[in-house]
Amino acid sequence: VQLQASGGGLVQAGGSLRLSCAGSGRTFSTYTTTWFRRAPGKEREFVGAMRWSGGNTFYSDSVKGRFTLSRDNAKNTVYLQMNSLKPEDTAVYYCAVAPRTLIAGVLRQANEYDYWGQGTLVTVSS
Numbered sequence: 001v002q003l004q005a006s007g008g009g010l011v012q013a014g015g016s017l018r019l020s021c022a023g024s025g026r027t028f029s030t031y032t033t034t035w036f037r038r039a040p041g042k043e044r045e046f047v048g049a050m051r052w053s054g055g056n057t058f059y060s061d062s063v064k065g066r067f068t069l070s071r072d073n074a075k076n077t078v079y080l081q082m083n084s085l086k087p088e089d090t091a092v093y094y095c096a097v098a099p100r101t102l103i104a105g106v107l108r109q110a111n112e113y114d115y116w117g118q119g120t121l122v123t124v125s126s
Helices: none
Strands: 002-006 009-012 017-024 032-038 045-051 057-059 067-072 077-082 091-098 120-125
Touching: 002 091, 017 032, 017 091, 017 120, 045 067, 045 077, 057 067, 077 091
Parallel strands: 009 120
Antiparallel strands: 002 017, 017 077, 032 045, 032 091, 045 057, 067 077, 091 120
């Protein structure tokens, strides 16, 4: 499985960006796609997750209400729409896939994911 993350860039505070995570290669009957981020000097942080089966979404408190996950089944792509961006959202964003439906209690844990994209840099200026 290959994951291609894209859509990062430089944006002013209050602006928007849409990240994409396109999957290719092996397919699975169900999976969980998640975005993590790592800000300079900080640990990796869970951002949001989407279960392919049912489309349930989960968000961290820091992005809830500002970020939205969506998907395009035909393109095998998950999107992260980021609105009302803040300087503290500056980070490298990574998408990851677990080839199973993860329960809410573990989908925030990076070690649950088998496949990772290369990361895309988001910089929010104040």
